[in-house]
Amino acid sequence: MSTPDAFKVTSPVNRLHGEMPRIGIRPTIDGRRRGVRESLEVQTMNMAKAAAELISSNLRYPNGMPVECVIADQTIGGAAEAAMCAEKFKNSNVMVTLTVTPCWCYGSETMDMDPLTQKAVWGFNGTERPGAVYLAAVLAAHAQKGLPAFGIYGHDVQDAADTTIPADVSEKILRFARAGIAAATLRGKSYLSMGSVAMGIAGSIVDPEFFEDYFNMRCISVDMSEFIRRVNENIYDPEEFERAMAWIKANCKQYEDIYNGKDGKTPEQQQAIWEYVAKMVIIARDLMIGNPKLAELGFGEEALGHNAIAAGFQGQRQWTDHMPNGDFMETILNSSFDWNGIREAFVVATENDALNGLAMLFGHLLTGTASGFSDVRTYWSPEAVKKATGFDLDVPGMIHLINSGATTMDATGRQSADGKPAMKPFWEISADEAKACLDATSWVPANLGYFRGGGFSSRFLTRGGMPVTMSRINLVKGLGPVLQIAEGYTYEPPKEIHDQLDKRTDPGWPTTWFVPNLTGEGAFKDVYSVMANWGANHGAFNYGHIGADLITMAAMLRIPVCMHNVPEDQIFRPNAWAAFGMDKEGADYRACANFGPLYR
Numbered sequence: 001m002s003t004p005d006a007f008k009v010t011s012p013v014n015r016l017h018g019e020m021p022r023i024g025i026r027p028t029i030d031g032r033r034r035g036v037r038e039s040l041e042v043q044t045m046n047m048a049k050a051a052a053e054l055i056s057s058n059l060r061y062p063n064g065m066p067v068e069c070v071i072a073d074q075t076i077g078g079a080a081e082a083a084m085c086a087e088k089f090k091n092s093n094v095m096v097t098l099t100v101t102p103c104w105c106y107g108s109e110t111m112d113m114d115p116l117t118q119k120a121v122w123g124f125n126g127t128e129r130p131g132a133v134y135l136a137a138v139l140a141a142h143a144q145k146g147l148p149a150f151g152i153y154g155h156d157v158q159d160a161a162d163t164t165i166p167a168d169v170s171e172k173i174l175r176f177a178r179a180g181i182a183a184a185t186l187r188g189k190s191y192l193s194m195g196s197v198a199m200g201i202a203g204s205i206v207d208p209e210f211f212e213d214y215f216n217m218r219c220i221s222v223d224m225s226e227f228i229r230r231v232n233e234n235i236y237d238p239e240e241f242e243r244a245m246a247w248i249k250a251n252c253k254q255y256e257d258i259y260n261g262k263d264g265k266t267p268e269q270q271q272a273i274w275e276y277v278a279k280m281v282i283i284a285r286d287l288m289i290g291n292p293k294l295a296e297l298g299f300g301e302e303a304l305g306h307n308a309i310a311a312g313f314q315g316q317r318q319w320t321d322h323m324p325n326g327d328f329m330e331t332i333l334n335s336s337f338d339w340n341g342i343r344e345a346f347v348v349a350t351e352n353d354a355l356n357g358l359a360m361l362f363g364h365l366l367t368g369t370a371s372g373f374s375d376v377r378t379y380w381s382p383e384a385v386k387k388a389t390g391f392d393l394d395v396p397g398m399i400h401l402i403n404s405g406a407t408t409m410d411a412t413g414r415q416s417a418d419g420k421p422a423m424k425p426f427w428e429i430s431a432d433e434a435k436a437c438l439d440a441t442s443w444v445p446a447n448l449g450y451f452r453g454g455g456f457s458s459r460f461l462t463r464g465g466m467p468v469t470m471s472r473i474n475l476v477k478g479l480g481p482v483l484q485i486a487e488g489y490t491y492e493p494p495k496e497i498h499d500q501l502d503k504r505t506d507p508g509w510p511t512t513w514f515v516p517n518l519t520g521e522g523a524f525k526d527v528y529s530v531m532a533n534w535g536a537n538h539g540a541f542n543y544g545h546i547g548a549d550l551i552t553m554a555a556m557l558r559i560p561v562c563m564h565n566v567p568e569d570q571i572f573r574p575n576a577w578a579a580f581g582m583d584k585e586g587a588d589y590r591a592c593a594n595f596g597p598l599y600r
């Protein structure tokens, strides 16, 4: 896989400290010499090489680089060779391990005993050698020792000489690897609160113990007055600021003042606000990941940043009652492009709702794409739509996702994949597509009733027909975190319907109409039930049906999934989960509680 050009521009993960996690491949073997081991060496090592090739040619880190694998120097026949492998992996930042074997090996003597790695075992389904017998034995050892591991075993018997990886096996290896890398990338990084609790929103009461125990992340808090200090003392790159202003002039169309009319800010005030919000973008990014330019300007401490892989901005109300709001800052940072070019999207949660920020971060790390943030505002039944507009809705109801001014511009749906609207990882986005997202967005002077300090909110309507997955984490006292997931699609109602509903809601904010996939049962009985079961005022969304990946990642982090509509045949959790009962969702709760958070 070649290095994407876009990688050359700023990438948050790239500027964070700590090497990217690698996947270690462990070829285990029957240790008996004088025939057995020798006859298996080549086949075993070839399985390892094939798995590494599969992973590196299909998966990328969110910074665009191919996921790297490290293979043990030699096959592992017992404890000494397992230790040699562990040593190599420790020196290579391996955080995810895949053990592969076509044969019988000695379970607890060869297994990965590191309590912090994510583990899977692929046992070749042949019959000449007992690979599947080893798989069963070693998975039992993992369960017995409290080290959950994913079991991978092909559905159909392969010939001993067959070196291909069957489709069902490759799907599982890739799901495990994607989720494992995402879960490992969080470790050692920070969540940065810019401000504190917004308007009493519980998701923005950041609980450091939760971040530490479940993710090995550090919570940092910076008062919003830091923005004022950096603006007043010119602690930002002045050249970048000039570039930003020229780009805004060329690309950001200002919309009429629909909220304030003649009582709005004057053109001179609005120009000053544009300059301020441009600086806010630069400063928030510098707070998150630092900026070497600041060191050249004599600001060595500020140049370092806070190693934040995700952040949130309180905004309301102490800031927005007096200062320009954070909508422009959040939209730009959460998009895959700005005046520096096409680049990895940042994760910045509106209203410092860190629990929604985590869902955005999961989605971003799993896909490399930009994550959307929205208020879960209104459920519109077909009957209510008919009453409000006189028109018939041709979907079973829809949920109005709308944010108080900010959502990634990638969610305009102006990028495309196979000729259909899409939100792509930055390395696949063309300059024309970035421009189309900007052209589909206009900037509305903020409603001064809500935002006395003004600001500019992004206004767009998401194109219909994109598969998306909505998700969110909630914290429940006595239970801990739970994840909710709803796969569905974006919908673009006929103009007559959208215009009327939008007008009576918040026409200056970005709208995504979401229709969940229904199963006819429980929380997915109908669209109303999805909205009624949502655990808080916000939801994150990502392009694609990524529910299965989220479920795998949540199991790795011991976060039970309280609500999902993912088809059962896609659900992939560690094997030990089967020991907690036959109802998959209840078993998930019991297994997560039993094994507990990884870093406590």
Ligand SMILES: C[C@H](O)[C@@H](O)[C@@H](O)C(=O)CO
Binding pocket: 201, 316, 351, 375, 403, 404, 450, 537
């Ligand atoms: C302007 C309002 O305060 C909004 O910000 C509010 O509806 C929310 O977004 C609550 O999450």
Ligand SMILES: [Mn+2]
Binding pocket: 350, 351, 374, 375, 403, 404, 537, 538
């Ligand atoms: Mn909100």
